[in-house]
Amino acid sequence: MKTPPPSAETDAPSARLVRGDVFAIPCPSREILTHVSSRWGVLILVSLLDGTHRFSELRRRMGGVSEKMLAQSLKALVEDGFVRRVSYPVVPPFVEYSLTPMGHEVARHVAALKDWIETNLDRVLDNRRQHEEAVAG
Amino acid sequence: MKTPPPSAETDAPSARLVRGDVFAIPCPSREILTHVSSRWGVLILVSLLDGTHRFSELRRRMGGVSEKMLAQSLKALVEDGFVRRVSYPVVPPFVEYSLTPMGHEVARHVAALKDWIETNLDRVLDNRRQHEEAVAG
DNA sequence: TTCCTTACTTACTTTTTTGTGTGTACTTCC
DNA sequence: GGAAGTACACACAAAAAAGTAAGTAAGGAA
Numbered sequence: 369m370k371t372p373p374p375s376a377e378t379d380a381p382s383a384r385l386v387r388g389d390v391f392a393i394p395c396p397s398r399e400i401l402t403h404v405s406s407r408w409g410v411l412i413l414v415s416l417l418d419g420t421h422r423f424s425e426l427r428r429r430m431g432g433v434s435e436k437m438l439a440q441s442l443k444a445l446v447e448d449g450f451v452r453r454v455s456y457p458v459v460p461p462f463v464e465y466s467l468t469p470m471g472h473e474v475a476r477h478v479a480a481l482k483d484w485i486e487t488n489l490d491r492v493l494d495n496r497r498q499h500e501e502a503v504a505g
Numbered sequence: 506m507k508t509p510p511p512s513a514e515t516d517a518p519s520a521r522l523v524r525g526d527v528f529a530i531p532c533p534s535r536e537i538l539t540h541v542s543s544r545w546g547v548l549i550l551v552s553l554l555d556g557t558h559r560f561s562e563l564r565r566r567m568g569g570v571s572e573k574m575l576a577q578s579l580k581a582l583v584e585d586g587f588v589r590r591v592s593y594p595v596v597p598p599f600v601e602y603s604l605t606p607m608g609h610e611v612a613r614h615v616a617a618l619k620d621w622i623e624t625n626l627d628r629v630l631d632n633r634r635q636h637e638e639a640v641a642g
Numbered sequence: 643t644t645c646c647t648t649a650c651t652t653a654c655t656t657t658t659t660t661g662t663g664t665g666t667a668c669t670t671c672c
Numbered sequence: 673g674g675a676a677g678t679a680c681a682c683a684c685a686a687a688a689a690a691g692t693a694a695g696t697a698a699g700g701a702a
Binding site: 385386387388389390391392393395396397398400401402404405406407410411414429430431432446447448449470473474477478480481482484485486487488489490491492493494495496498499 | 522523524525526527528529530532533534535537538539541542543544547548551566567568569583584585586607610611614615617618619621622623624625626627628629630631632633635636
């Protein structure tokens with residue numbers, strides 16, 4: 369009777385391939401999700417889909433980011449391995465950001481979501497108006 | 506020389522089909538993005554992909570949501586037209602939530618992102634460890 | 643000589659988000 | 673008779689996120 373375990377959590381200790389579970393409170397996948405789906409995380413990933421960019425380029429492109437937030441968001445994505453940071457020791461500073469292969473994978477999903485929202489904006493806005501009327505009337 | 510305008514913003518006034526732009530500060534697409542990509546927004550959409558659920562069912566399934574946050578997140582998704590709310594006037598209250606066709610479309614994208622993260626958790630975690638070492642050493 | 647540039651960091655303040663506890667209506671179970 | 677269960681709303685407190693201002697290094701421009 370060797371029924372395989374339903375989840376991989378009970379697998380062999382060494383080469384375990386654990387799957388995340390966003391529904392579980394302590395799962396680190398939640399943190400990663402917030403990094404990539406945060407307001408600036410999304411814009412960074414999407415921006416880098418068309419190649420490498422400097423800090424200031426990203427800043428100019430993304431309306432409304434403060435330097436602090438951009439730096440913070442980039443740092444999180446670099447730590448997670450989605451973005452590669454290359455800095456040249458010159459003055460003034462010169463730093464390039466680009467997607468890692470892994471970053472490219474997530475970025476595609478994120479971009480798909482972002483594109484859906486952008487192209488279907490009208491539909492959503494119409495729904496909102498209808499909803500308002502329905503509530504008011 | 507009637508080159509078509511690059512963006513739809515300059516189109517005819519009535520039947521305009523405007524595309525959102527998440528990079529623009531005042532664009533409402535940003536708000537919508539935060540709704541669907543918020544911590545609980547994601548879990549709600551994904552949960553509802555397998556059918557309709559009651560408030561308390563969602564609450565039990567999603568680890569760590571407070572009633573307040575669940576209600577708030579659901580309300581936003583209902584207003585945007587992603588989720589349909591049906592309540593029966595009985596005591597104790599009975600309310601059902603399900604995806605609208607539009608909600609189903611976004612939910613698929615959101616679920617794809619969530620699945621990528623869950624299956625690639627190990628890769629990300631490995632990257633983090635490497636990064637830590639690189640910084641420390 | 644002072645300013646401007648870049649890619650940040652740090653300290654401090656303000657804003658936003660989230661949590662907590664309470665109440666509600668009625669029925670059912672103990 | 674009291675507790676539990678449901679789907680919230682509301683007020684207030686606590687926590688987290690974000691904004692702001694200032695500082696840094698080296699060189700060139702005004």
